Amino acid sequence: MLIIHCPPVYGENYPEFNDDAYFVSSFKMSKISSRILKVADKIINELESGSGCVILKNTYNGDSINRAKSVLLNVCRHIGWPVSQTPAPKFIEEIAFRKTNNKISEKAGYRSRASMPLHTDRCDLNVLFCHTQAKSGGCTRVVSSIKLYDKIKKHMSQSDLDAMESYFPFSRHGENAEGESCFYLSKIFHSSARRSEFVAHYIRCFIENDEMTKAFSLSESMINILDLIDECAKSDDVGFNLRLCKGDVLFLNSHTTLHSREEYSGAENERLLLRMWLSHPLSRALPVDFLHKFKNLSAGSYRGGIWGNEDVRLFYEEQFLQSRIR
Numbered sequence: 001m002l003i004i005h006c007p008p009v010y011g012e013n014y015p016e017f018n019d020d021a022y023f024v025s026s027f028k029m030s031k032i033s034s035r036i037l038k039v040a041d042k043i044i045n046e047l048e049s050g051s052g053c054v055i056l057k058n059t060y061n062g063d064s065i066n067r068a069k070s071v072l073l074n075v076c077r078h079i080g081w082p083v084s085q086t087p088a089p090k091f092i093e094e095i096a097f098r099k100t101n102n103k104i105s106e107k108a109g110y111r112s113r114a115s116m117p118l119h120t121d122r123c124d125l126n127v128l129f130c131h132t133q134a135k136s137g138g139c140t141r142v143v144s145s146i147k148l149y150d151k152i153k154k155h156m157s158q159s160d161l162d163a164m165e166s167y168f169p170f171s172r173h174g175e176n177a178e179g180e181s182c183f184y185l186s187k188i189f190h191s192s193a194r195r196s197e198f199v200a201h202y203i204r205c206f207i208e209n210d211e212m213t214k215a216f217s218l219s220e221s222m223i224n225i226l227d228l229i230d231e232c233a234k235s236d237d238v239g240f241n242l243r244l245c246k247g248d249v250l251f252l253n254s255h256t257t258l259h260s261r262e263e264y265s266g267a268e269n270e271r272l273l274l275r276m277w278l279s280h281p282l283s284r285a286l287p288v289d290f291l292h293k294f295k296n297l298s299a300g301s302y303r304g305g306i307w308g309n310e311d312v313r314l315f316y317e318e319q320f321l322q323s324r325i326r
């Protein structure tokens with residue numbers, strides 16, 4: 001992991017970020033700074049060719065959520081293009097405990113205080129800004145999927161090794177068109193001798209749930225692989241636990257790292273992280289199994305995220321690609 005210390009990037013004088021409705025104009029109006037570009041080059045190099053994990057420390061120490069969003073937007077402006085995180089386009093998501101009438105979403109996911117199991121996000125780069133940390137709990141675990149891949153192979157029988165080349169079923173979570181299967185098939189690890197070509201993605205609850213059990217039967221070796229991933233990911237030699245501090249910006253390459261979160265305590269909104277998902281010009285090419293999730297596989301393309309429909313995605317692609325990143 002690369003840790004970069006810097007003084008607060010923007011002070012209290014920096015204009016507040018208004019609303020997602022103005023996101024594109026805020027993005028285009030934000031200025032490219034040569035000082036931040038140099039830092040951004042280091043960040044991208046570490047994310048694509050190094051550990052896949054960077055922390056930029058002390059970017060903002062105020063309490064305004066809207067100024068914090070401005071800081072995050074402006075830092076990310078030097079690295080890549082934002083992609084939406086919800087069907088109605090949203091480019092900065094607040095990760096906080098919120099009470100809802102939906103007991104299921106209160107117990108799981110980014111609106112809850114519950115632990116989140118090991119997973120990858122649906123983006124090239126996952127960026128988390130810490131506005132306020134929980135008083136207790138809430139640590140993030142970051143695991144190198146390259147180191148994890150090497151480790152689990154050492155614990156495998158020949159049949160498990162053969163199953164590593166299997167295509168696992170991943171739930172489409174209701175995004176399937178009429179007549180289309182409720183899952184798509186993808187390998188978990190796309191290994192390569194070259195670090196710059198390695199790609200992995202994993203969310204066990206998308207592979208194993210009630211819907212998937214009815215639709216697809218996993219072999220014993222496939223289940224062994226899932227168990228090995230979860231067990232080996234706890235080792236110190238493949239990952240580390242991280243307690244983000246106020247003003248920290250954590251960057252993760254979603255193709256070479258996995259992450260999880262421990263449970264935390266506190267009232268609604270007490271712990272607050274801001275999240276952006278980015279694609280960027282120096283990203284790697286993706287395997288064809290990623291087409292369902294990413295819509296575009298070419299290196300350096302605008303891809304990933306969650307969108308209501310393809311026309312909306314194409315509209316924002318056009319808007320953002322007009323902007324020079326580097």
Ligand SMILES: [Fe+2]
Nearest residue numbers: 119120121259
């Ligand atoms: Fe995540």
